Amino acid sequence: MNQLKQMDRGALSDALGHSGHRTTPQRETVFGVLLDDRDHPTADEVYTRTKSRMPSISMATVYNCLEALVSCGLVKQVNIEREPTRYCPNLSPHAHFHCRETGRVYDVPVPDGMMQNLAKMLSGEYSADSVELVFRGHLAKGQEK
Amino acid sequence: MNQLKQMDRGALSDALGHSGHRTTPQRETVFGVLLDDRDHPTADEVYTRTKSRMPSISMATVYNCLEALVSCGLVKQVNIEREPTRYCPNLSPHAHFHCRETGRVYDVPVPDGMMQNLAKMLSGEYSADSVELVFRGHLAKGQEK
DNA sequence: ATTTGACTTAGAATAATTCTAAACAATACT
């Protein structure tokens, strides 16, 4: 698929505009790449996929676009153990599972309000605006996906 | 302080020996540096501190020593947002708080069994052997330390 | 039409970490 759905296109230009960014073909294409495969790609993987849709795009632009999408809140960065940063357009609160065998990262749904409850656990000296929860281990046999 | 306490020295050579490593002056000194200041130093900071006790040590050796300490289970690596890896000799289960203003990282004690309970939350397709919980935000005024 | 400012691009620069190869040290083997 090469075009954003109308809904996503709207969300994109709203979010970009709201944070003082322009909507550009490069940003649309990169966002589309992220929406089409929810597998937490690295910048390099995003670059490869985007290049197949827009051969003229450069690595620097992919980084710029990803940075714009992150700063307008449409995409989250996922960092695991100094591996290359991964990008994730899933905005609902969730945790991550990192498979030691394949290196892949999966979204793990969390019970409603759990992230906020974790933040409440903090003593008064700290005030958290984000909570990150990462599990590491292996997939049950037959669950490789 | 320049010498490990007897207790720590014992723990060190036990743990190293158990994982097929030798106990060396460099490893002792690096371990001592970590035990003396519990502020989650980066490899570079560990290098500077170690060099003041053992001027001949090299950066590569500091990395080697840290790697040995991690692999024998005496030290944990803490990775936050692609910043340089930090090293932490606190082995009891705990979370981390990352201050956006100072960049400093603090240990946050967690209720008994909480980390295991979080792991239980995972659906059967995942099996986690480690759980990592990181809060990000700012310190309450007057709590800078 | 021109200016302004944001965006894109290729390639250079940066920085944390790992690798390499040589020297060194400790243990194991005869």
Next chain:
DNA sequence: AGTATTGTTTAGAATTATTCTAAGTCAAAT
């Protein structure tokens, strides 16, 4: 004890994800 083996340390080179730079492009605003 003397030698072989294996693990460790060292300096410096290599690697790699990411950021920076400077030039070129484009669209909106004057």
